[in-house]
Amino acid sequence: MTIAISCRAVSKIFGSGRKRVEALTDVTLDVAEGEFVTLVGASGCGKSTLLRLMAGLESCSGGVIESSGVPIRGPGADRAMVFQNYSLYPWLNVMQNIKFPRQLAAHTKDRTSADVESASGRADALLNVMGLVPVRSAYPVQLSGGMQQRTAIARALMTRPKILLMDEPFGALDAQTREVMHDLILHVCALERCTVVFVTHDVEEAIYLGRRVVVMAPRPGRIDSIYDVPLPANRNQEMKHSESFLKLKLQILDRIRTTSGMQTDLELLRKLSQQSTL
Amino acid sequence: MRAWKIRGWISPRSYWLLAGAGLAVPLAAWTLLVASGAVNPVFLPGPLDVLKRIVTWFNDDALMSDIGISTFRVVAGWALSAIVALPLGLLIGTFRVVQAVLEPLTDFIRYMPAVAFIPLIMLWIGIDESAKVAVIFIGTFFQMVLMVAEDVRRVPAAQIEAAETMGATRAEVLEKVIIPSAKPALLDTLRITMGWAWTYLVVAELVAANSGLGYAIIKAQRFLQTDKIFAGILLIGAIGLAMDQSFRLLHRLSFPWLQPRNQS
Numbered sequence: 001m002t003i004a005i006s007c008r009a010v011s012k013i014f015g016s017g018r019k020r021v022e023a024l025t026d027v028t029l030d031v032a033e034g035e036f037v038t039l040v041g042a043s044g045c046g047k048s049t050l051l052r053l054m055a056g057l058e059s060c061s062g063g064v065i066e067s068s069g070v071p072i073r074g075p076g077a078d079r080a081m082v083f084q085n086y087s088l089y090p091w092l093n094v095m096q097n098i099k100f101p102r103q104l105a106a107h108t109k110d111r112t113s114a115d116v117e118s119a120s121g122r123a124d125a126l127l128n129v130m131g132l133v134p135v136r137s138a139y140p141v142q143l144s145g146g147m148q149q150r151t152a153i154a155r156a157l158m159t160r161p162k163i164l165l166m167d168e169p170f171g172a173l174d175a176q177t178r179e180v181m182h183d184l185i186l187h188v189c190a191l192e193r194c195t196v197v198f199v200t201h202d203v204e205e206a207i208y209l210g211r212r213v214v215v216m217a218p219r220p221g222r223i224d225s226i227y228d229v230p231l232p233a234n235r236n237q238e239m240k241h242s243e244s245f246l247k248l249k250l251q252i253l254d255r256i257r258t259t260s261g262m263q264t265d266l267e268l269l270r271k272l273s274q275q276s277t278l
Numbered sequence: 279m280r281a282w283k284i285r286g287w288i289s290p291r292s293y294w295l296l297a298g299a300g301l302a303v304p305l306a307a308w309t310l311l312v313a314s315g316a317v318n319p320v321f322l323p324g325p326l327d328v329l330k331r332i333v334t335w336f337n338d339d340a341l342m343s344d345i346g347i348s349t350f351r352v353v354a355g356w357a358l359s360a361i362v363a364l365p366l367g368l369l370i371g372t373f374r375v376v377q378a379v380l381e382p383l384t385d386f387i388r389y390m391p392a393v394a395f396i397p398l399i400m401l402w403i404g405i406d407e408s409a410k411v412a413v414i415f416i417g418t419f420f421q422m423v424l425m426v427a428e429d430v431r432r433v434p435a436a437q438i439e440a441a442e443t444m445g446a447t448r449a450e451v452l453e454k455v456i457i458p459s460a461k462p463a464l465l466d467t468l469r470i471t472m473g474w475a476w477t478y479l480v481v482a483e484l485v486a487a488n489s490g491l492g493y494a495i496i497k498a499q500r501f502l503q504t505d506k507i508f509a510g511i512l513l514i515g516a517i518g519l520a521m522d523q524s525f526r527l528l529h530r531l532s533f534p535w536l537q538p539r540n541q542s
Contacts, residue, residue, distance in 0.1 A: 055443050077445030087436035091458050091535050103454055106445030139535040152440075159444065 038210035042260035046221020217259035355414025367426025388420035
């Protein structure tokens with residue numbers, strides 16, 4: 001098993017003095033090549049921060065993160081990131097957005113006519129697989145949220161990144177669209193054979209997509225527990241009703257409630273409602 | 279009523295009807311007030327007197343060259359400040375270091391009245407064309423820098439970070455993301471500051487001018503030619519309105535991707 005991304009005793013501190021916040025403490029995690037790992041947890045557990053550290057958009061306060069054995073110093077084209085929204089370029093149409101990386105020196109160093117051709121073939125292939133052909137010349141403002149995220153994913157895949165980092169990419173979509181996107185992303189990632197680290201606050205999404213689910217806890221942000229998902233690699237929507245799926249879902253929800261202090265809130269509410277009925 | 283819905287919609291026809299009424303009603307009120315004889319025409323000349331004055335100004339007094347020289351001064355002062363403010367604002371809005379050095383300074387200067395600089399301008403620059411352009415420059419530049427910086431800061435962080443994770447260098451992020459993303463807001467800033475530049479015209483033409491709309495207004499004041507003052511003010515308003523509409527048209531034509539409806 002080759003390690004695609006490896007975090008060793010990673011910590012992240014924001015601010016200093018009284019405003020000091022320990023966003024992450026002692027996070028150690030290995031993600032294997034080709035693996036689909038989901039990070040789930042209540043808000044403030046540092047899951048997005050961890051992803052941003054992997055992307056190189058922030059730097060670690062302590063510890064080290066390596067991508068294929070090389071310490072991460074900043075953003076790099078080997079680790080593409082998909083954001084929740086507003087990351088498409090509204091002045092470019094769908095096709096131009098997908099081809100955007102081709103405008104950058106990092107991807108045009110060895111530009112031969114064959115490269116240009118294969119790039120444009122790649123863009124067409126991504127357009128096809130993401131179901132974007134009918135809207136290829138539409139501007140982002142004319143697209144639904146789901147179509148916008150398909151474009152963002154296609155753009156991220158354009159440069160054949162080794163690792164795809166996804167920060168709640170379906171968080172702003174409605175439930176039906178999200179289900180379609182789940183199957184689409186599983187299909188595409190299997191096709192592309194890329195490693196995925198996927199952040200979400202939706203436990204069901206985390207289990208359905210992930211081979212492994214990493215549960216994180218807040219104050220300070222840390223890894224609470226890691227679960228192997230007992231489902232076959234080829235997922236389908238019916239599996240969401242299987243016993244092992246539901247059992248794992250309850251288990252993870254319970255961990256999140258316990259660690260985030262939500263459990264005490266729930267108990268308090270229950271007590272209050274009992275009092276009022278008396 | 280649907281028209282009074284918050285951020286409601288009205289048909290283009292009603293829009294232009296209302297816009298016409300918005301201009302026609304004050305004009306009618308003005309005409310009636312003067313016709314009633316309640317006000318001394320020296321204080322308030324009628325619309326017809328003003329119109330006649332514009333015609334004689336055009337025929338005998340080189341109105342077109344006054345308009346020409348004033349437009350030149352305004353546009354030159356505004357363009358000069360745009361040339362400096364755009365790159366400077368881009369840097370202030372992009373790099374915290376530049377912001378720390380320049381923004382408080384700019385905030386400090388922009389509260390100083392441009393009129394108060396006139397004696398200094400005459401001392402440093404002299405009394406020729408460049409002095410008038412300088413007044414307009416001072417009046418617009420400092421506001422413009424801050425607005426440009428704000429436009430640049432409003433570029434969504436996700437757009438910038440997406441480019442970074444695709445391997446874009448700093449120069450590429452500036453050139454291929456920040457600038458194109460901020461363009462519509464920048465054009466709006468240029469449109470608004472053009473309006474401000476016009477408001478400094480009369481002040482600018484206080485400086486040893488012998489031509490221009492602002493100068494004509496000041497001179498008319500000396501001879502109590504109220505109709506000419508009105509003519510000058512209305513002409514400046516009309517030119518401003520025309521320029522503003524041209525900017526809006528340019529905005530619509532340059533950024534079709536902002537409109538969700540018309541598939542282009």
